Structure formats: C-alpha cells, structure tokens
Amino acid sequence: MTRDTDSAVKKGTESHSLRHVAELAGVSVATASRVMSGSSHPVSEQTREKVLEAANQLSFQPNRLARALVTARSHTVGVLVHDISDPYFGEIVKGLEDGIHAEDYRLFVASSERDPQKELDYVRAFFAHQVDAIVFAASSLTDAAYAETLEAMAKRFTDGGGVIVVLSDHLLRGAKVWFDNKRAVSEMVRYLHRRGHRRIGYLTGPSDLEVSLVRLAGFTAAAEELGLDVGPENIANGHFTAVGGGEAMGELLDRVDLTAVLAANDLMAIGALRRLHSAGIGVPDELSVAGLDDIPIAEYGPVPLTTMRVPTYQIGLEGASLLLKALRKEDADDVHVTGEIVERDSVATIEPEQ
Amino acid sequence: MTRDTDSAVKKGTESHSLRHVAELAGVSVATASRVMSGSSHPVSEQTREKVLEAANQLSFQPNRLARALVTARSHTVGVLVHDISDPYFGEIVKGLEDGIHAEDYRLFVASSERDPQKELDYVRAFFAHQVDAIVFAASSLTDAAYAETLEAMAKRFTDGGGVIVVLSDHLLRGAKVWFDNKRAVSEMVRYLHRRGHRRIGYLTGPSDLEVSLVRLAGFTAAAEELGLDVGPENIANGHFTAVGGGEAMGELLDRVDLTAVLAANDLMAIGALRRLHSAGIGVPDELSVAGLDDIPIAEYGPVPLTTMRVPTYQIGLEGASLLLKALRKEDADDVHVTGEIVERDSVATIEPEQ
DNA sequence: TTGTAAGCGTTATCAC
C-alpha cells in the first residue's frame, strides 16, 4: 500500500522526505539517512556524493521531529524568564542562544510574568515538546503548591535524562550559573561606607521573591558587619519597578534622615531618583543613590546611576556551556560570575560622621 | 516482539506513553488517543473517565513531536528578531507569546543580529523543526543573495501550508501588521513644525536597513510638503545606537544651524541628547530633540524625550491573532496599528522664523 | 462505541 511511489523524484514545492532523496539517488532510505545524519556507519564516497547531490537538488531538510522521536533528542531547549521585554532577561536569552547555536540547538522562550500557574503551564508545555533541557533564568516563586508541583515535575524530567540549568537562586537543583546576590549587595554597602556614608537606607523588593530576600540579607549582613545603625525604619519595600522604588523612597523620606539609599535593583533606584528630583532633593549632593544590575536605563537616568553590573550576557553564555556539557554527560562545576561596580554620578563622597 | 509489556503499569519516574495509559485503563491505544486528543470520535463517558483517571495517575503528557508527525502540525511558531535584548523586540515577542499561549502554541526565538547568513540559518532551522508559522519581527536585510534565497525558502514553506507573518517592512509577503513608519516620521516633522520649528535636522539610520530608508522618506516627504528648506546637509547618518546618534549629531552640529533635530529612533535621539549635553547645548532651550519608538529609556534620559510611541506589544498581539487565523485557514486583512506622540521635555515651542 | 493496523519521517538493528 504505497502512497505515491510514482511521485518519487517530483521536484516540486512540497517538502521532501528522506525517501525522496533515496529514490533520486538510487539508494535505500537507510543509506540516505546515514549520509544525512553524519552517521559513523561507513558509506562509500561515491554513494555519499550521489546522496548529497540528490538532497541538494531537492533542498532536502531532515525533519527534526521525526529524528527526535527515534533518538530521544529534540535539540530544543526551553528557557523560562519572568519578562522577556526586560533587557535583563533579553541579554541572558541572547547569551544562551549564542551559546547553543553552534551545536544546533533551538530555544523556546516563555515569559511567566511571575505567575505560578503560568510558570507551571510553560514547564509542562516544554515537557510535551520534549525539550532536552530547561533553563530557569529567573528565581523561583515562593508559592508552596507551586514549589511542590515544580519539584515533582523536575524530578521526572531529570530522571528521564532531561537537563536543568538555573541562572538564579532557585529551589530546583541543576547546573548553576551563580551570581552572588547577597555578596553583591554587601559589596555595594561597603562601597557606600567607603565613600563616607553611615546612615544608609535600603529599598527592598517584594518579599515573595527569593532574590528580594537574598539581597536584603546582603544588606543587613553588611550593615551589621560595618556596625551601621540600621533598624527596620531604614528599610522600605515596594515592587521591583520604578513606581515601586519611588513609593518606597517616599516612605523612607518620611521616616528617617539618610545620606545614602541603596535600591535592590536599578529600576527602583531610578524611581527613587525621580521621586527625589520631584521633591527637590539633589542627587548626589543631598542624598546619594545606588542601584544594582546596571540595566541599560541606568546610564541614561535623571542622574547617571552608580550601580553594580550583573554580567547577564555572560550568564546566558555560561549557562549554555553548562547545558551542553550536561547533555554530553560530562560533569561540570557550577560557574560563579562576578559583577563590578560601575561608578557614575549618583553617589557622593562625604565626610563620615559619628 | 514486545519490548516491555510487563512494565505496563509501572508507576515510576520515566515518561509514559499513550500505551501505558491505555493498558492501565484497560482500553486500546486508539481509544486512549481519542480521549486525550479531544477527538470528535465518540467515546463513552465511562471509558473516558477511566482513561482520564489513568492519565492523571501516570501524569501523562502527550508527546507533541509524535503528534506533530502525524497531524503535520507542530504547534510551534518561530519568531525572528534582530536583537532579543532590545526591548522593542522583547515587547513584540511578549505580545506574540501572550497571543498564541491560549491556543497552546510555543515560540522559538532567534536573534539574527542583522547577519544575513545567521538569519537564513535560523529560518532553515525553523523549517527543520516544522514550525507552523514564522514571524518576521524585524525588517528584512538588503543583501541580494540573501533576499533571493529567503524568497525561495519562503515559497516552499507557504506552499507546504506554512504561515508567514511580517511585523515590519519586509520583502516577504504574508499576513502583515503594519506600523506606517513613513507616516510616523512625517507626523513627527509636522509636530515640530507646529511647535514653530523650520530649520530641522534628521538623524538617519544605516542605509542597508529598509526601515532607515522608509523613515527617511517620511522626513523628506514631510519637509517638502511643508516647504521646509532641508538639503542633504540637514541629514546625518549613523548606526541605530546611542553612539551612532551622538556621532551623527556631531556632524550636524558642524554643518548647519538648526532649531530642532529628529532622530530615526530613540536610541539615536538619546545619543544626540548626550552629545548636546557634553557640548553645553541646552535641550530644549537651544535645540529641540525628538525621537521615535518610545523605548523604556526615552522617559529616563538626560532630558525626558518627546517621541512617538510604537505599540510594540500590540503589534505582537495582533501578529499572533493574524497568525492563528491564517492557521485556521480563515483569511484576514492586514492590521494597521498607529502610534501616538508622547510629549515630554525635549521639544520647545518657539516663534516660527521666516 | 471500541479495536486493529497503517503510517508520519527518521534512526538503529540486523542481515547480507
């Protein structure tokens, strides 16, 4: 019961299968496959050329889906981010993509918007599409039911040979590219201290986000270490946005008298900057402001922001490298990347008091 | 020659196939398929429940690759952008993703970096992965060999039932979401004119990019229409970056005396802003500057930038809707989206001269 | 309403 044996060598517009190539080359499908897949199985040079010629003539493209079905390797990777329109994640995705392109892997991208349900949906969808690896670019959410489900799913995935890479603090274990958020914040606090600041405020992010907690820990740890007098009144929280930063800044302004404010991320710092601007408070003359991340906007804000550069592109690239290694069953250590302080104009050097 | 009939109902950690579900439910694979795929083929309520129960117990996830192989629908879409770390594309991708998520489509993302070879590679890879549709988010490149190859590939793709969506000026035809770049620039010129400006400069982008040409055409058309005196000396070109904009601004400064400068995009405008700032030229008091796109940075620049908002998220969303319609063989008209001018602080109203 | 079996486009096993 053949379908269209006759149409064998029709050089039309439809997509051709290995069978067409084989027929045109006058060889078996098996042989054609061996040539096209770069198999190690021997094929005579003459035959190889015939096949290549036929494939070329038909513009043959092997169907990766079919190949995936039999090899159990889809050559696809799923990456989960919080928001793909955020350049932070955009850079990571770019690094990942550049890293896996060479080995001919493709990237599925999903933006969860920090919605636990959506996040689980996307991971499930990745599974359905048989991705070889999943990259969690963002930190995990702190929803209990979500955590449990995700962990169970991850276990099945890795047990089945799937690779998990995390590029952030995450409840899931897997190959990890590691930017030490706690240490980064501590370092920024020490930097401010070095510039003479003693009364320092902190704008923290939403407490249901792991990063928020970690970064906050970095602040309190450094404050304690340096013997700074920071109580709860020195800390205000808001969303990881400019608006959130502005509001938090407003709170702090009402509560305490400070010489410097550190924000949990640049967006919040920019919001703080704008708030101070509209309140007529000069930066850095009356109050210093520092951020964290060095997003593109940081440079162009009302006052060029002093912040710490998180090497996002590199994180993506290292993640890709780790992922590829894991896929090859090579083991590799977690990678630790470090940021560096980018000094711009938002922090003043002052005479230390007390 | 059965493989592991015995392991039928093993509730382990490996991934299960329809066969396992069928065996656990005590039905045939066909019946299980009919339930899981939501087929219209009748299945008794009792059987359906048994199957659902079994699937649930095994956490069964249908293998989309296998399904795609037989239905010739992969439920994947590829999107090609110039740079995924650019929020312009990030927003589009987000809109696309949100739009196709509901219908359970997944998104492959590829960043071509405007490299013709890379772009073709990615498109070929999309084909190999049997995407149902390809979205060209960025304008096409103007390389002749590239154009020819791409056109041939596109023809084969659409002939085979593939859907092409373009979200920008593109050599390829397909469902189109349309932002009239020429008109947008013209409108900005008219806006500057309304604010009293007569001596207007233009910072244009690289001439090997279609958008550059189209936007430039918008400038010259409006200038002519308004009887403005703009010769070649009023136009400087540079890359679509802040650095490029700064350099182009420098050129203009050396050549002509202007009251306003329009940049082909916001990044260039910001570059111009910075250049003017360091040259001690006040914006908007001494010179007005306007951009185009309304990227996130626009608001936070040295001077909040007056520009035109390109509804990127909406473009993505409409693109998704068009794509879904085409996939359903419904026909739909191209969608025309419009931008609106966002007035900030970089443009002054002046007394028209001459 | 259910089941049997062919087939999607590959690769892999086994003969020759």
Next chain:
DNA sequence: GTGATAACGCTTACAA
C-alpha cells in the same frame, strides 16, 4: 558497504 525492517508515540481510516 548496503538494504530491509522494526521501532519512536501518536492519529486516523477502516472494521467490527
């Protein structure tokens, strides 16, 4: 060095 042919996990005639 080459070729049949059985998978991979699913859908879909066609039968029953």
